[in-house]
């Protein structure tokens with residue numbers, strides 16, 4: 001199924017970087033109540049791998065997010081389709097994203113989570129595409145900076161396809 005997708009970041013490079021990020025997070029959050037917040041759908045693969053490299057007692061929560069349709073997507077206004085199951089007041093929240101592109105989604109989610117009064121909120125993203133930044137957001141833990149190409153795989157979709165690819169790839173125009 002992946003014959004029309006070329007590899008940008010292979011599975012072993014991702015695994016290596018995820019191990020490094022997990023070790024960094026383990027060091028930084030020792031002794032704190034850590035809650036990993038997986039932003040659905042795109043970050044489900046990254047979150048599940050990352051969580052297994054964090055050697056701390058911690059919780060995992062899921063935020064279901066839907067953009068308000070294609071035309072308004074760039075507004076960054078998102079609808080919450082599944083909310084956190086427990087309060088995060090006083091906890092150290094780490095938002096886990098697959099990609100920060102324009103930054104609008106994560107900016108909106110940071111604003112939302114701050115209203116829940118956590119002790120801290122930080123961002124961990126596997127990918128960052130700085131060429132398309134519309135709003136600057138701090139990315140406290142970053143896997144890879146990529147060029148301005150639409151990528152798929154490792155959770156990222158193109159019309160809901162390709163999320164199951166074990167690597168980050170580019171859909172070739174011949175597809």
Ligand SMILES: O=P(O)(O)OC[C@H]1O[C@H](OP(=O)(O)OP(=O)(O)O)[C@H](O)[C@@H]1O
Pocket residue numbers: 039040041042043066067076097098099100101102103104105106156157
């Ligand atoms: O920085 P931005 O320009 O806001 O883009 C990044 C967001 O877009 C993608 O999600 P999408 O809304 O496509 O939904 P999905 O996670 O369900 O695939 C991606 O998973 C990020 O959440």
Ligand SMILES: Nc1nc2[nH]cnc2c(=O)[nH]1
Pocket residue numbers: 099101102149150151152156157158
């Ligand atoms: N699949 C996918 N979703 C995105 N959302 C924002 N940027 C991207 C991208 O490059 N690929």
Ligand SMILES: [Mg+2]
Pocket residue numbers: 039040041042043
């Ligand atoms: Mg997403």
